[in-house]
Amino acid sequence: MRLSRYFLPVLKETPSEAQIVSHRLMLRAGMIKQSSAGIYSWLPLGYRVLRNIEQIVHEEQARAGHIPMLMPTLQSADLWRESGRYDAYGPEMLRVEDRHGRDMLYGPTNEELITDIFRSHVGSYKDLPLTLYHIQWKFRDEIRPRFGVMRGREFLMKDGYTFDLTKEDALHAYNRHLVSYLRTYERMGLQAIPMRADSGPIGGDDTHEFLVLADTGESEVFYDAEITDLKFGDRAINYDSVEECQAVLEEFTSRYARTDETHDAAEFAKVPEDRRRTARGIEVGQIFYFGTKYSEPMGATVADADGTRVPVHMGSHGIGVSRLLGAIIEASHDDKGIIWPEGVTPFHAGIVNLKQGDAEADAACQSLYDSLKALGLDPLYDDRNERAGGKFATMDLIGLPWRITVGPRGLKNGVVELTSRRTGESEELPPEQAVQRIASIYGTVNA
Numbered sequence: 520m521r522l523s524r525y526f527l528p529v530l531k532e533t534p535s536e537a538q539i540v541s542h543r544l545m546l547r548a549g550m551i552k553q554s555s556a557g558i559y560s561w562l563p564l565g566y567r568v569l570r571n572i573e574q575i576v577h578e579e580q581a582r583a584g585h586i587p588m589l590m591p592t593l594q595s596a597d598l599w600r601e602s603g604r605y606d607a608y609g610p611e612m613l614r615v616e617d618r619h620g621r622d623m624l625y626g627p628t629n630e631e632l633i634t635d636i637f638r639s640h641v642g643s644y645k646d647l648p649l650t651l652y653h654i655q656w657k658f659r660d661e662i663r664p665r666f667g668v669m670r671g672r673e674f675l676m677k678d679g680y681t682f683d684l685t686k687e688d689a690l691h692a693y694n695r696h697l698v699s700y701l702r703t704y705e706r707m708g709l710q711a712i713p714m715r716a717d718s719g720p721i722g723g724d725d726t727h728e729f730l731v732l733a734d735t736g737e738s739e740v741f742y743d744a745e746i747t748d749l750k751f752g753d754r755a756i757n758y759d760s761v762e763e764c765q766a767v768l769e770e771f772t773s774r775y776a777r778t779d780e781t782h783d784a785a786e787f788a789k790v791p792e793d794r795r796r797t798a799r800g801i802e803v804g805q806i807f808y809f810g811t812k813y814s815e816p817m818g819a820t821v822a823d824a825d826g827t828r829v830p831v832h833m834g835s836h837g838i839g840v841s842r843l844l845g846a847i848i849e850a851s852h853d854d855k856g857i858i859w860p861e862g863v864t865p866f867h868a869g870i871v872n873l874k875q876g877d878a879e880a881d882a883a884c885q886s887l888y889d890s891l892k893a894l895g896l897d898p899l900y901d902d903r904n905e906r907a908g909g910k911f912a913t914m915d916l917i918g919l920p921w922r923i924t925v926g927p928r929g930l931k932n933g934v935v936e937l938t939s940r941r942t943g944e945s946e947e948l949p950p951e952q953a954v955q956r957i958a959s960i961y962g963t964v965n966a
């Protein structure tokens with residue numbers, strides 16, 4: 520993409536309404552625009568990151584064997600009357616009436632809708648286990664929408680629903696989600712710690728929240744510092760294996776880690792004092808096992824091996840897709856702007872032309888641009904007629920992990936400059952080598 524032809528409305532002033540750094544930076548970098556309280560338009564740069572996050576979620580869901588689909592945003596109130604949640608959900612639910620006077624609602628979550636689909640089409644234990652998920656907009660009329668996309672009213676969520684014959688099978692589905700989430704968040708450059716939590720309006724006793732540590736987080740958390748040394752990394756795991764998933768779950772959840780809702784001071788005191796940590800965290804996902812809470816009242820049953828109809832055991836598993844943009848920025852920025860992890864960056868590298876209009880510099884930039892594109896990478900070429908300082912400031916603000924700077928002086932010596940956004944370190948090297956370096960960082964070099 521050439522910046523002169525892109526739509527990147529960066530702001531010079533720091534917006535006064537934004538209280539936390541991720542919100543400020545998303546507004547300044549032209550990623551989002553508020554449309555009304557807690558509701559945002561996703562401008563092109565923000566939309567690119569949102570799609571990258573979705574893509575990682577889809578890939579990791581596929582790896583775990585989960586099946587994608589799409590359910591609507593508007594739901595019929597009748598389904599929610601069946602589960603008993605229509606009244607229980609309270610003022611957070613946005614209720615609407617259609618022209619025929621029928622009660623509808625903008626879905627805050629989808630347990631009822633998916634249970635209805637299940638009961639219409641699945642009748643035998645032989646069709647289990649089943650995990651269906653979608654990535655869809657939700658609406659919760661939060662009393663205090665704030666912090667930009669972090670606590671929105673309209674927000675994008677991945678929600679997955681598991682159906683199993685027995686509690687043991689359903690707990691394996693729970694464990695499998697926990698494992699796949701560890702990998703999902705790490706690919707986004709995040710450490711998200713599973714913590715024992717409270718289930719709120721979704722229900723059930725077994726639930727973990729995934730928290731990214733950040734001073735601006737809304738949750739108070741208590742944990743054993745040893746947890747932050749754990750990495751899931753690139754291990755190959757068989758998601759069908761009960762033992763393998765169980766082992767990973769134990770590794771990541773056996774140490775003390777709880778949100779304030781479930782915190783137990785006496786238990787916490789057993790953690791050696793030098794490892795006890797109290798901090799704040801951003802909840803980027805939550806998994807629930809709630810048994811037959813929805814299947815029983817809604818009649819979602821299957822015939823078991825003896826032909827007896829039994830309600831299925833269910834769980835639901837959510838990732839805060841749009842909230843993740845805020846969480847990643849909270850975890851990765853400096854005073855100049857965002858620092859995108861390679862896994863989610865909107866463009867793989869920025870190209871800064873120090874002397875637009877200089878035939879040699881223009882040609883070198885174009886050639887870098889074409890070479891990166893040919894390798895399947897997406898560069899952002901700042902080809903505007905602007906001063907170098909302004910171009911650097913924009914690149915730093917929007918946070919591309921790698922920048923190639925091209926100027927007549929370097930070209931005389933056959934080199935360009937490759938700069939890491941994270942470390943600020945620069946290196947001079949021939950243009951082809953800069954391209955190879957970036958390609959190998961993103962792992963796209965054809966050997």
Ligand code: 5CA
Binds near residue numbers: 628670721803838840
């Ligand atoms: N049905 C279950 C799981 S599928 C569910 O709704 N879970 S949840 O309520 O925990 O939401 C899942 C994730 O959505 C949360 O972990 C959080 O990351 C994100 N989320 C929840 N409320 C908001 C909000 N107001 N703004 C942005 N993200 C939110």
